[in-house]
Amino acid sequence: MNKETIVFTGGGTAGHVVVNLALIPEFINKGYDVHYIGSYEGIEKELIEGLNGVTYHSIATGKLRRYMSKENFKDPFRVLKGIMQARKLIKKLKPRIVFSKGGFVSVPVVMAAKMTGTPSIIHESDYTPGLANRIASNFANYVLTTFPETNQHLSQKKAKNVGAIVREELFEGDKEMAFQLTGLTSEKPIIMVMGGSAGAQKINQAVRESLPTLLKEFQLIHLCGKGNVDEATKQRGYVQFEYVTDELKDLFAATDLVVSRAGSNAIFEFLALKKPMLLIPLSKQASRGDQILNANSFKKRGYAEVLEEEELDSNSLIDSLKHLQENREKFQTNMSAYQPQQSKDEVIDLILKTMK
Numbered sequence: 001m002n003k004e005t006i007v008f009t010g011g012g013t014a015g016h017v018v019v020n021l022a023l024i025p026e027f028i029n030k031g032y033d034v035h036y037i038g039s040y041e042g043i044e045k046e047l048i049e050g051l052n053g054v055t056y057h058s059i060a061t062g063k064l065r066r067y068m069s070k071e072n073f074k075d076p077f078r079v080l081k082g083i084m085q086a087r088k089l090i091k092k093l094k095p096r097i098v099f100s101k102g103g104f105v106s107v108p109v110v111m112a113a114k115m116t117g118t119p120s121i122i123h124e125s126d127y128t129p130g131l132a133n134r135i136a137s138n139f140a141n142y143v144l145t146t147f148p149e150t151n152q153h154l155s156q157k158k159a160k161n162v163g164a165i166v167r168e169e170l171f172e173g174d175k176e177m178a179f180q181l182t183g184l185t186s187e188k189p190i191i192m193v194m195g196g197s198a199g200a201q202k203i204n205q206a207v208r209e210s211l212p213t214l215l216k217e218f219q220l221i222h223l224c225g226k227g228n229v230d231e232a233t234k235q236r237g238y239v240q241f242e243y244v245t246d247e248l249k250d251l252f253a254a255t256d257l258v259v260s261r262a263g264s265n266a267i268f269e270f271l272a273l274k275k276p277m278l279l280i281p282l283s284k285q286a287s288r289g290d291q292i293l294n295a296n297s298f299k300k301r302g303y304a305e306v307l308e309e310e311e312l313d314s315n316s317l318i319d320s321l322k323h324l325q326e327n328r329e330k331f332q333t334n335m336s337a338y339q340p341q342q343s344k345d346e347v348i349d350l351i352l353k354t355m356k
C-alpha cells in the first residue's frame with residue numbers, strides 16, 4: 001500500500017522552519033511520506049534537505065515588499081510561477097494536508113492547496129500576524145497562534161491558540177559537551193548571544209565593544225550569523241559561531257543568561273529552558289515591529305529585561321546584563337510559573353483531524 005503523504009512548507013528565516021523541525025519527526029514516526037516545499041536558496045533548504053525521510057522540492061518565490069524596489073515588478077511573475085509549481089506538486093503528491101509555518105514561500109503553497117481541495121493549517125508565532133500569513137489565512141482551514149492576543153487579528157472561526165512548539169531535543173543538552181566544544185569552563189557564568197537566526201550587526205558590535213568589561217565577570221558564546229565571525233576579537237572566554245544546529249542544545253545547557261533579538265521561537269525556547277533573558281527587539285525602522293510586541297509581552301509577564309535598539313550601546317548593554325545577573329533568581333521564579341501548553345500534541349491532533 002502507498003504511504004499517506006503530508007506536505008510541510010515555510011521558510012525565509014529559521015523562525016519559519018524550526019516549528020516544522022519539531023513536527024516532522026512525529027509524522028515520519030507515524031509512517032507518513034513527508035515532503036517539504038521551500039525556496040531554491042532559503043535557509044529552509046539547508047535545514048531540511050539533509051533530514052532523513054523528507055523529500056525537498058523547490059519553487060520560485062517573490063518577496064512581498066512594503067517598500068519600492070525594481071524587484072517589485074518581477075515578483076508577481078515569480079509568485080505566479082511559484083503557485084503553478086506548487087499546484088503541480090500538490091496534484092502529483094496528493095497530500096492529505098499541508099502544514100505551513102509561514103514566510104513568503106508558503107503563500108503559493110497554501111493557495112495551491114486550496115485550489116486542489118487539500119486542507120491546510122498555518123502557524124503564526126508572532127504577536128501580530130505577518131503579511132504572508134495574513135494573505136495565506138484566507139485559503140487555510142485554521143491559523144494556529146502562539147500568543148493568545150494574536151487571535152483578535154484573525155477570523156474567529158479559523159484562529160486557535162496553541163502556544164509555542166519547542167523542539168524537544170533542546171531539553172536534552174549536555175553541559176560537558178558544550179565545555180568540550182567551546183573550551184569554556186564552569187568558573188564564570190556563561191552568556192549566550194543570539195542575534196536571531198541571521199545574526200544582528202548592531203548587537204554583534206555592542207557585544208564586541210563590551211568584551212573587555214564583560215569578560216572580567218562572564219564568558220560568552222556568540223551566535224553571530226552567517227559571515228559575521230570576527231577573527232580579530234577572538235580571545236579566551238569568547239567563542240563565536242555563525243549558526244549552530246545539533247550543538248545548540250548543549251550550548252543552552254551551559255548557558256546562564258541570554259542576550260537576544262525577540263523572535264518568537266527563540267524567546268519561547270529561553271522561557272521553556274528558564275534562561276533569564278535580555279531582549280533587544282528589531283526596531284520599527286527595520287521591521288513591522290512584531291519583535292517589540294513579543295518583547296514587551298515577555299517584559300510584562302516578568303520573564304525578560306528589554307533594551308530598545310535605539311538605546312543600545314556598550315554601556316547600556318553592560319548595565320542591563322549586570323542587572324539581569326543580579327536579579328536572575330527573580331526572573332527564574334517568574335518563568336517557573338509558566339505552564340507550557342501541550343502545544344505539540346494539540347497541533348498533531350488537529351492536523352490528523354483536519355486531513356482529508
Ligand SMILES: CC(=O)N[C@H]1[C@@H](OP(=O)(O)OP(=O)(O)OC[C@H]2O[C@@H](n3ccc(=O)[nH]c3=O)[C@H](O)[C@@H]2O)O[C@H](CO)[C@@H](O)[C@@H]1O
Pocket residue numbers: 013014015016018125126194195196197198223242243244245248262263264265266267269282290291294
Ligand atoms: C529578521 C526577522 O525577520 N526576524 C523574524 C524571524 O526571526 P528568526 O528567524 O530569528 O526566528 P526566531 O527568533 O523565532 O527563531 C530562531 C530560531 O533559530 C534557532 N537558532 C538560532 C541561531 C542558531 O545558531 N541556531 C539555531 O538553531 C533558534 O533556536 C530559534 O529556534 O522569525 C520570527 C518568527 O516568526 C520573528 O519573530 C522575527 O521577527
